Amino acid sequence: MLARPFNRSALGAAGAPRLLKRGKADVTVRKTTGQVLVGRGSHGRQSWNGQTATVFGCSGFVGRYVVARLAREGTRVIVPYRGLAEYIRHLRPTGDLGMIVPMEFDLRNPKQIEECVRHSDVVINLMGRNYETKNFSLSQVHVEGAQLVAEVAREAGVSRLIHMSHISARTNSPSEVLVTKAFGERRVRESFPGANIVRAATVYGYEDELLNNIGKYKLFYPMVNNAAQKLRPVCVSDVAHAIGIIRDDEQTVGQTYELYNPAEYTRRDVINLVQHLLREKVWSVNVPFDLLRLVGRVADKLPFHYTSHHEIDMMAVDDAPSGRADVHTFADLGIQPHTLELAALQYIRHYRASKHEEEPMEPKSYKAFRKPPVPVDNRDIVA
Numbered sequence: 001m002l003a004r005p006f007n008r009s010a011l012g013a014a015g016a017p018r019l020l021k022r023g024k025a026d027v028t029v030r031k032t033t034g035q036v037l038v039g040r041g042s043h044g045r046q047s048w049n050g051q052t053a054t055v056f057g058c059s060g061f062v063g064r065y066v067v068a069r070l071a072r073e074g075t076r077v078i079v080p081y082r083g084l085a086e087y088i089r090h091l092r093p094t095g096d097l098g099m100i101v102p103m104e105f106d107l108r109n110p111k112q113i114e115e116c117v118r119h120s121d122v123v124i125n126l127m128g129r130n131y132e133t134k135n136f137s138l139s140q141v142h143v144e145g146a147q148l149v150a151e152v153a154r155e156a157g158v159s160r161l162i163h164m165s166h167i168s169a170r171t172n173s174p175s176e177v178l179v180t181k182a183f184g185e186r187r188v189r190e191s192f193p194g195a196n197i198v199r200a201a202t203v204y205g206y207e208d209e210l211l212n213n214i215g216k217y218k219l220f221y222p223m224v225n226n227a228a229q230k231l232r233p234v235c236v237s238d239v240a241h242a243i244g245i246i247r248d249d250e251q252t253v254g255q256t257y258e259l260y261n262p263a264e265y266t267r268r269d270v271i272n273l274v275q276h277l278l279r280e281k282v283w284s285v286n287v288p289f290d291l292l293r294l295v296g297r298v299a300d301k302l303p304f305h306y307t308s309h310h311e312i313d314m315m316a317v318d319d320a321p322s323g324r325a326d327v328h329t330f331a332d333l334g335i336q337p338h339t340l341e342l343a344a345l346q347y348i349r350h351y352r353a354s355k356h357e358e359e360p361m362e363p364k365s366y367k368a369f370r371k372p373p374v375p376v377d378n379r380d381i382v383a
Contacts (some may be wrong), residue, residue, distance in 0.1 A: 006099075030061075048099070049074035056149060057126030059087045061207045064094075064163065065240035066124060071095030073244070080105040080116045094211045107136070107145045110233050113152045121271035122160040122247050123153045129298070130177055130209075131308030138310070141179035143187055149189035155264070160253070161195040162243055163188045168317050169199065175313040188278035194254045196246050198239075199327075201260035201319040204340070205236035206347055214274045215351035218282045221269045223315070224289045230281055235338040238330065245333045249265040253268070258321050261337055267315075270340075277345050279356040289316060 026313045051268045055068050056292050057063045058079040069078050078101050085102055092100050105112040107127070117123050129141050136145075146163060153161050169181035204210050210233060214221055242259055246252045275282040289312070296309030321327075330337050349357070
């Protein structure tokens with residue numbers, strides 16, 4: 001369905017044309033330019049807005065929030081999964097009946113990928129790993145897999161592709177995870193020139209590996225380099241919100257976005273914040289980097305995932321924005337990121353001792369940081 005045209009009755013006082021208000025069912029898909037216009041009416045979870053999206057990596061941390069945001073806006077969401085259907089069972093309630101469509105796929109099978117994207121207007125690739133498995137190497141997921149998804153999406157006539165990477169992805173990074181993500185960005189750009197690259201900093205939320213790990217291992221939390229790593233923690237809800245805006249706005253086609261907290265913290269700052277919120281000491285222990293990395297290599301041999309030397313490598317890499325003039329941020333999307341000091345408690349309250357369970361966070365906890373937090377609307381934090 002095409003957008004409503006201009007007419008003379010829509011002329012302003014100065015004679016300038018004004019586009020009539022788009023209805024909730026007005027959707028324009030411009031495949032030649034890779035632009036998608038979505039109606040701005042009162043559509044919601046119980047109505048279809050005319051758009052279909054495929055979200056690879058839907059069963060992961062960020063994937064849950066992206067699917068939930070799309071579904072509650074009336075988007076039909078294809079959720080490809082590998083293995084058991086139970087892995088994405090929690091996504092079904094996020095959308096109305098028939099609006100969350102599971103499809104089994106293999107990342108190495110182009111035909112199955114094509115089946116997942118053939119009816120979609122938008123493809124969002126959130127697939128990423130911080131460690132290797134017996135089935136997939138980092139390069140197979142971040143480089144080869146990302147390129148294959150981009151190529152198949154382009155050949156299927158998909159209008160928009162949003163690819164998620166990491167803010168510290170560099171081809172000269174000491175972390176193989178970040179190196180492969182950097183090469184993956186290049187392959188995606190080559191295969192789908194109009195793709196959006198979303199480079200997020202360390203993400204925190206209910207299922208994160210930052211706040212939760214500190215709370216979980218508060219009796220012995222290993223760290224390297226005296227926890228001097230610089231972080232720009234960003235709320236998972238803000239990342240999902242940004243991806244939603246990028247999908248809707250035709251002006252964002254082909255642009256790169258770096259999503260990070262305006263304030264910079266060290267890992268020590270985050271540890272101090274967590275122990276203040278939990279009302280008890282976090283016993284952080286500085287371990288020589290080479291020794292902890294050796295432990296990670298031994299853990300790589302275990303039949304289950306505990307840690308990996310790749311994750312240890314990432315603990316020594318700062319969240320570093322590129323500083324390029326052509327890269328956009330939250331401010332360009334009109335988003336005020338949630339403040340870590342205000343949002344952190346709800347994600348780790350369950351690690352408190354029972355006697356402190358109902359205690360609120362005191363304002364004095366802000367004094368340990370450089371400036372008072374900016375109050376923001378926290379309603380969108382929960383998916």
